[in-house]
Amino acid sequence: MSEFSHLDESGAARMVDVSEKPAAARTAVASGTLHTTAEVVALLAEGGLPKGDALATARIAGIMGAKRTPDLVPLCHPIALSGVDVEFELGHSEVHVTATARTTERTGVEMEALTAVSVAGLALHDMVKAVDAAASMDGVRLDRKEGGKAGVWTRPEGR
Amino acid sequence: MSEFSHLDESGAARMVDVSEKPAAARTAVASGTLHTTAEVVALLAEGGLPKGDALATARIAGIMGAKRTPDLVPLCHPIALSGVDVEFELGHSEVHVTATARTTERTGVEMEALTAVSVAGLALHDMVKAVDAAASMDGVRLDRKEGGKAGVWTRPEGR
Amino acid sequence: MSEFSHLDESGAARMVDVSEKPAAARTAVASGTLHTTAEVVALLAEGGLPKGDALATARIAGIMGAKRTPDLVPLCHPIALSGVDVEFELGHSEVHVTATARTTERTGVEMEALTAVSVAGLALHDMVKAVDAAASMDGVRLDRKEGGKAGVWTRPEGR
Amino acid sequence: MSEFSHLDESGAARMVDVSEKPAAARTAVASGTLHTTAEVVALLAEGGLPKGDALATARIAGIMGAKRTPDLVPLCHPIALSGVDVEFELGHSEVHVTATARTTERTGVEMEALTAVSVAGLALHDMVKAVDAAASMDGVRLDRKEGGKAGVWTRPEGR
Amino acid sequence: MSEFSHLDESGAARMVDVSEKPAAARTAVASGTLHTTAEVVALLAEGGLPKGDALATARIAGIMGAKRTPDLVPLCHPIALSGVDVEFELGHSEVHVTATARTTERTGVEMEALTAVSVAGLALHDMVKAVDAAASMDGVRLDRKEGGKAGVWTRPEGR
Amino acid sequence: MSEFSHLDESGAARMVDVSEKPAAARTAVASGTLHTTAEVVALLAEGGLPKGDALATARIAGIMGAKRTPDLVPLCHPIALSGVDVEFELGHSEVHVTATARTTERTGVEMEALTAVSVAGLALHDMVKAVDAAASMDGVRLDRKEGGKAGVWTRPEGR
Numbered sequence: 001m002s003e004f005s006h007l008d009e010s011g012a013a014r015m016v017d018v019s020e021k022p023a024a025a026r027t028a029v030a031s032g033t034l035h036t037t038a039e040v041v042a043l044l045a046e047g048g049l050p051k052g053d054a055l056a057t058a059r060i061a062g063i064m065g066a067k068r069t070p071d072l073v074p075l076c077h078p079i080a081l082s083g084v085d086v087e088f089e090l091g092h093s094e095v096h097v098t099a100t101a102r103t104t105e106r107t108g109v110e111m112e113a114l115t116a117v118s119v120a121g122l123a124l125h126d127m128v129k130a131v132d133a134a135a136s137m138d139g140v141r142l143d144r145k146e147g148g149k150a151g152v153w154t155r156p157e158g159r
Numbered sequence: 160m161s162e163f164s165h166l167d168e169s170g171a172a173r174m175v176d177v178s179e180k181p182a183a184a185r186t187a188v189a190s191g192t193l194h195t196t197a198e199v200v201a202l203l204a205e206g207g208l209p210k211g212d213a214l215a216t217a218r219i220a221g222i223m224g225a226k227r228t229p230d231l232v233p234l235c236h237p238i239a240l241s242g243v244d245v246e247f248e249l250g251h252s253e254v255h256v257t258a259t260a261r262t263t264e265r266t267g268v269e270m271e272a273l274t275a276v277s278v279a280g281l282a283l284h285d286m287v288k289a290v291d292a293a294a295s296m297d298g299v300r301l302d303r304k305e306g307g308k309a310g311v312w313t314r315p316e317g318r
Numbered sequence: 319m320s321e322f323s324h325l326d327e328s329g330a331a332r333m334v335d336v337s338e339k340p341a342a343a344r345t346a347v348a349s350g351t352l353h354t355t356a357e358v359v360a361l362l363a364e365g366g367l368p369k370g371d372a373l374a375t376a377r378i379a380g381i382m383g384a385k386r387t388p389d390l391v392p393l394c395h396p397i398a399l400s401g402v403d404v405e406f407e408l409g410h411s412e413v414h415v416t417a418t419a420r421t422t423e424r425t426g427v428e429m430e431a432l433t434a435v436s437v438a439g440l441a442l443h444d445m446v447k448a449v450d451a452a453a454s455m456d457g458v459r460l461d462r463k464e465g466g467k468a469g470v471w472t473r474p475e476g477r
Numbered sequence: 478m479s480e481f482s483h484l485d486e487s488g489a490a491r492m493v494d495v496s497e498k499p500a501a502a503r504t505a506v507a508s509g510t511l512h513t514t515a516e517v518v519a520l521l522a523e524g525g526l527p528k529g530d531a532l533a534t535a536r537i538a539g540i541m542g543a544k545r546t547p548d549l550v551p552l553c554h555p556i557a558l559s560g561v562d563v564e565f566e567l568g569h570s571e572v573h574v575t576a577t578a579r580t581t582e583r584t585g586v587e588m589e590a591l592t593a594v595s596v597a598g599l600a601l602h603d604m605v606k607a608v609d610a611a612a613s614m615d616g617v618r619l620d621r622k623e624g625g626k627a628g629v630w631t632r633p634e635g636r
Numbered sequence: 637m638s639e640f641s642h643l644d645e646s647g648a649a650r651m652v653d654v655s656e657k658p659a660a661a662r663t664a665v666a667s668g669t670l671h672t673t674a675e676v677v678a679l680l681a682e683g684g685l686p687k688g689d690a691l692a693t694a695r696i697a698g699i700m701g702a703k704r705t706p707d708l709v710p711l712c713h714p715i716a717l718s719g720v721d722v723e724f725e726l727g728h729s730e731v732h733v734t735a736t737a738r739t740t741e742r743t744g745v746e747m748e749a750l751t752a753v754s755v756a757g758l759a760l761h762d763m764v765k766a767v768d769a770a771a772s773m774d775g776v777r778l779d780r781k782e783g784g785k786a787g788v789w790t791r792p793e794g795r
Numbered sequence: 796m797s798e799f800s801h802l803d804e805s806g807a808a809r810m811v812d813v814s815e816k817p818a819a820a821r822t823a824v825a826s827g828t829l830h831t832t833a834e835v836v837a838l839l840a841e842g843g844l845p846k847g848d849a850l851a852t853a854r855i856a857g858i859m860g861a862k863r864t865p866d867l868v869p870l871c872h873p874i875a876l877s878g879v880d881v882e883f884e885l886g887h888s889e890v891h892v893t894a895t896a897r898t899t900e901r902t903g904v905e906m907e908a909l910t911a912v913s914v915a916g917l918a919l920h921d922m923v924k925a926v927d928a929a930a931s932m933d934g935v936r937l938d939r940k941e942g943g944k945a946g947v948w949t950r951p952e953g954r
Contacts, residue, residue: 004213005289006204011853013212015858017878019820019899033297043163053172054163055636056374056490060551061233063492064382065553067547070862072227072278073285074220074855078862078875080555082583083494085485104496104583106877106899110292111285116278119231123301126232126270129301130164133269133911134318137191137299140280142292159293168402172374174381176401178343178422184655215649215851219710222651223859226706226714229385233378235397237385238713241742242653244644251727263655265400265422322520322531323607326721331692334700335719337661337740350614363483371490372481375551383549388703390542390549390596391603392534394694396716398701424718424740428610429603436595437549439617444550444588446479448482451587451619452636455509458598459613460606477611502814533692533808537869540810541700544865544873559901560812562803581814581901627800640838640849641925649848668932679799688806690799697869706912708863709921710856746928747921753869754913757935762868762906766800766938769905770954773827773935775918778928795929 006075015075021106026147030113031098032121032140038093040128040135045090055088058097058123062086065119066101066112073115079105081112086120095124098143108150110142165234171244174234180265189272190257191299193280197252199294204249214247217256217282218226221245224278225260225271232274238264238283245279254283257302267309269301324393333393339424343418344465348431349416350458352439356411358446358453363408373406376415376441380404383437384419384430391433397423399430413442416461424470428460481568483552492552492619498583503624508575508591508615511598515570517605517612522567532565535574535600542596543578543589550592556582558589563597575620585627589621642711651711657742662783666749667734668776674729676721676764681726687736691724693740694733694759696721701755702737709751715741717748722756731760734779744786746778810870815899820943825908826893827935829916833888835923835930840885850883853892853918857881859894860914861907868910874900876907881915890919893938903945905937913920 008014044054063084070078083102088095099116101109121137128135146152167173203213221241229237242261247254260268260276280296287294300318305311326332362372381402388396401420406413417434419427439455446453459477464470482493485491540561547555560579563573576593578586598614605612618636623629644650680690701722706714719738722733735752737745757773764771777795782788803809810856839849858879865873878897882920883890896904916932924932936954 004286006286007212011212013854013858015876015879017897019877019897053166053170053374053377056371057172057233057378059371059490060375060378061231063490064551065231068231072220072224073281074216074859076285077877080557080582080875081552082496084492089308102494102496102539105875110288114284115281118281122232122270122274123275125273126235127163127165129269133312134302134314135300137268138297139295141295153292155293171405172381174399174402176420178400178420212854215402215848216855218649218848219852219855222649223710224351236400239398239716239741240651241655241713243651261653261655264398297912322604324604325530329530331534331699333717333720335717337738346596349769371484371488375490377550379549386549390538390545391599392538392700394603395718398716403616421718428606429599432602433599436599440588440592440595441589444483444553445483447587451630454616454618456615457613460610462792471610475612530695531691534696536808537691537693537696540808541869557875557900558810559814559872561810570702579812579814640922642922643848646829649847649852688802689808690802693808693869697867701867704867707858708856709917711850712921745817746924747917750920751917754917758868758906758910758913762799762871763799763932765905769937769948770950771936776932777930791929
């Protein structure tokens with residue numbers, strides 16, 4: 001059975017030694033969806049254009065959140081991110097968030113992409129909560145990663 | 160139609176002035192669920208006991224994350240949190256996370272509770288990703304809040 | 319001759335004890351101006367409207383920067399900010415930044431307002447530097463403060 | 478007409494992908510001037526020697542501020558700074574601040590040098606504000622940068 | 637037998653709810669000693685005067701460290717510190733560090749005073765390590781606290 | 796006589812330029828001991844097993860603290876840590892803390908290892924202080940470092 005690499009044989013948490021891993025270009029894409037109301041999505045989008053600073057605020061939060069990943073996720077390595085994008089797609093009553101993170105370091109950027117999505121989601125939550133306190137962030141997950149020894153991984157159908 | 164209080168009349172983001180709101184005891188409860196595999200849940204729980212530091216790591220991440228809320232969510236007020244709890248419930252192939260945040264300040268702690276859940280979820284994601292890269296965090300949402308002028312709010316059925 | 323309150327009689331830096339000061343509503347307004355080129359201002363404003371996320375990015379940076387004041391300015395007290403606004407006014411070849419900070423604590427928010435202006439200025443600098451490396455941030459200063467024992471102060475003419 | 482590289486074609490903010498840029502030794506020098514009163518400068522300098530911890534406090538603030546650049550400036554890349562200096566020159570009624578930042582990474586350190594100057598300026602502002610509330614930080618700008626594909630840039634006369 | 641208040645009945649870590657505790661003036665004093673060599677102490681003190689920025693750097697580190705306490709100590713409450721002092725006393729081959737922290741909040745500032753001492757000690761360690769890699773920080777401990785329901789506590793003789 | 800490399804010839808603090816130093820695998824081991832009471836150690840260890848989250852909390856604090864080193868120690872370079880371990884050994888009335896930090900950068904990780912020990916010690920202090928307010932952290936020191944031009948250093952006997 002597979003084991004958690006973040007725990008040593010005694011079960012103690014550790015930041016795994018990646019000294020021996022090669023520096024390599026690595027990319028990760030993650031996404032998630034804030035489910036809210038049609039009214040809120042209408043406030044966010046008027047005629048297809050972002051309204052005021054609402055989406056920009058969440059985008060900046062996601063990008064800055066990606067940089068905070070090692071401060072937030074206890075066993076993540078601090079790395080030099082070489083790029084982050086956060087995109088929003090407005091649906092009928094939901095906002096779909098996609099984040100892409102890139103590095104050229106010894107370890108992957110899955111957590112940076114997931115953190116960008118989560119923090120952008122928190123900023124959206126904060127923006128809409130006075131109008132829709134019942135909004136829900138769903139499906140925060142990794143979609144794709146590539147680079148390093150493991151090569152390309154894409155999310156299997158049905159998960 | 161309701162408006163976003165975080166944007167002024169021109170659409171510019173702002174940290175709303177809460178000087179006039181009364182200091183009051185306020186509580187918020189949020190939750191979410193990491194969907195993973197039965198194998199991962201078995202690794203997290205052996206005989207009903209937490210395995211090593213896995214859940215403790217995520218719990219600490221959530222509590223510390225709650226304290227970082229104003230650093231992460233751009234328009235949140237910095238407040239003196241008076242207490243935070245993060246609890247996990249292990250299901251068949253999922254981990255349910257619940258966080259409670261408390262303050263006695265001029266503004267609510269919904270975002271602190273939601274941030275605790277999201278960051279605990281990120282730490283779980285990080286812990287399990289080598290075993291289950293397809294894990295997904297779902298239903299990150301506010302369950303209940305009380306305190307201040309608005310009184311008690313509980314999540315309506317069906318949302 | 320007046321002395322620096324941030325240094326004790328031996329010249330050692332300290333965070334002054336404000337325990338005896340009353341909690342009170344306090345406001346500070348600060349401003350500054352990024353001098354750049356007419357080309358850059360035209361990129362920032364097209365027909366009077368902000369272009370994309372440029373100004374929103376700087377506004378969010380300023381608001382988040384205000385919250386980071388005690389992390390940046392060594393002898394500043396950590397306080398619960400009750401509100402922050404950052405506004406931009408576009409001139410011919412300059413961007414004027416004004417920030418207002420509010421609290422209800424035992425110490426003033428001059429540094430929070432000045433930090434909001436400086437950090438918004440840094441974000442503008444970062445945005446425009448590929449087009450105008452020679453941009454300059456000038457006149458970062460306090461315009462007005464009120465609240466607490468000292469009452470209202472407004473910047474004297476000619477300074 | 479030149480465009481802002483920090484915005485994509487739709488105007489959305491992004492942290493630009495620098496994966497393809499070469500790692501190289503890079504240096505940036507920035508400066509600025511705090512205009513205050515002759516009385517304040519006399520307090521800062523007695524017989525040519527720094528008084529107590531005043532300038533040291535501002536110097537440390539500037540150095541630590543440079544390290545905080547990616548936390549403050551939303552679209553800046555987190556990088557491994559390889560050195561930072563902050564120097565002060567006392568004039569009649571002003572303090573001139575110069576900062577030099579160095580790295581061997583894929584992107585320049587202009588923002589780190591500018592942030593060091595701005596944060597040192599904020600710390601000076603904080604130190605002197607009880608004596609001179611009307612102090613002003615001016616001319617925060619890049620003086621010189623070198624390294625990477627762009628080679629050496631020096632500030633043109635008259636800007 | 638006494639129990640750890642930071643763990644609930646199941647052993648899970650939590651940030652204890654202090655909502656019911658009264659806001660009160662509270663003070664804590666902590667200290668510690670860096671043991672190094674006579675040569676290093678001579679470098680730090682020449683004729684009784686601090687040399688350059690060495691001690692100022694450590695003092696600022698301690699004061700800023702106190703403000704970072706809730707970011708560092710997982711179960712500490714974020715509080716509004718109302719004052720921090722860090723003092724050094726130079727002995728033959730050691731530097732004694734004393735820190736005083738003050739607040740008017742619902743919980744004590746023991747950890748803030750201990751953190752100021754520890755972080756000032758780390759900065760001293762960093763300053764001297766090229767000359768004395770074997771320096772040691774000892775006796776980091778609480779000396780006195782007062783305020784709140786518990787009243788005054790002073791360290792017992794012989795501990 | 797040796798000089799502090801962190802100060803320039805005028806005594807001003809600086810972050811030393813390490814651009815010319817080679818990137819290399821580097822390791823540092825540091826340790827320290829929290830002296831408390833047998834009662835507290837019994838609470839931490841029941842039958843050899845960690846009780847609840849107490850030690851995990853301190854371990855996570857130490858690992859996260861190591862990542863915060865450049866934020867805490869003013870003249871430390873920000874680096875990409877490639878691994879951190881924190882271990883506890885329970886004695887009769889003391890807890891011994893050992894931390895190992897690794898990097899492949901241009902500068903050593905002594906301060907990261909020392910910070911991990913200090914912050915883990917602070918978290919233990921916080922955990923036990925309600926039961927033993929007189930606990931003391933002692934012997935925080937570097938035990939061994941290797942890598943880079945200086946090769947292997949081990950702590951001499953008798954220091």
